[in-house]
Amino acid sequence: MERTRAYRFFHNNEEWIAIKPVEPLNLDHIETVSGSKDEFYIDWELADRRKMRVRQRRLFFALINDIVQWSVMPQEYVKDMFYLQYSAYTGKEISLADSSKTSVSDVNVLIDLVIDFMFEWNVPFKEGYKQLPREERYFIYQCCRHRRCLVCGDYADIHHLDTVGMGMNRDHIDHTQKHVMPLCRTHHENYHQLGAEKFAELYHVPVNGIKLDAETLKKLGVKGNYKSQ
Incomplete structure (x- = not known):
């Protein structure tokens, strides 16, 4: 992966981004994959400079221990399984050691993979449930998708927080x-x-909940007017 620094500026009333290499580019590699050293397309992502939080690591291992209790697999095996899944998903390595440069965003992706697994396989949230990110949209979305109560984890209905209106047909x-x-x-x-x-x-949950897309609402059996979706 080529390391670059990006600069945002305006020219002739248009917004531009200039990319400057942080270190010499591997021109042979660029030519191999793009067919040219002078003009090529790039995919880029915004680098997260925030170092991972202690609470993120605590949540990760609490969830891992819940999976260990459910599956009776060794903790190290379960941890490595998700490290490998993260690498396959992102193309990057990850470590939660104090000395690592792992970012907040990196750990969030790792935790999301663990939460996905627990929902898909119906793994009971025990110790991990006390620390779950109930305020984060992705977790709330997964609770909706799998009909888990955001507070206790029991079977849930999808409740509207907005006033629908008396006499209105929800369909x-x-x-x-x-x-x-x-x-x-x-x-x-x-x-x-x-x-x-x-x-x-x-309960440390957001006041307004979240909005769901039409496809998710249809899968959940929430009838409505989705003609424009």
């Missing part, structure tokens, strides 16, 4: 414009008893 509503949250019946009642702000503060 005629574009639900992609509505905020939702996956809650079991107990915590749904609790939500209405406490109110949105107190509920969010008590």
Whole structure:
């Protein structure tokens, strides 16, 4: 991977990005893959300079231990399995050692892979559940997709947080414009008893939940007007 530095500027009322190599380019490699040393297309990603957080590592290993208890596989084996999956998914190596340069974004991708696995295989969230990122959109999306209560993990319905309106036919509503949250019946009642702000503060969840795309809503059986989607 070629290391570069990007600069953003405006010229003739157009937005441009200039790329400057941080170290000498491997021109032979560039010519091999692009057919030219002078003109070629690049894919790039924004480098995350934030070093991984201690709480991220704590969450990763809490989830790994939940999988170990469920599967009776050795912790080291489970950890290496997700390290390899991360490498296959990103093309990069990862380490959670204190001395590593792993970024916040890198660990988020790794944790998302673990959470995906646990949802797909119905692995019980135990110790890891106490530290789950309930405020993060991706986790809430997965709870919706697998109908898990965002608070306790029990079976959930997809509840609207916006007022739909008295007498309105929900089948005629574009639900992609509505905020939702996956809650079991107990915590749904609790939500209405406490109110949105107190509920969010008590359970460390976002006040507004998330919006879902039409495809996900259809798979969840939420009927609505999706003609324009």
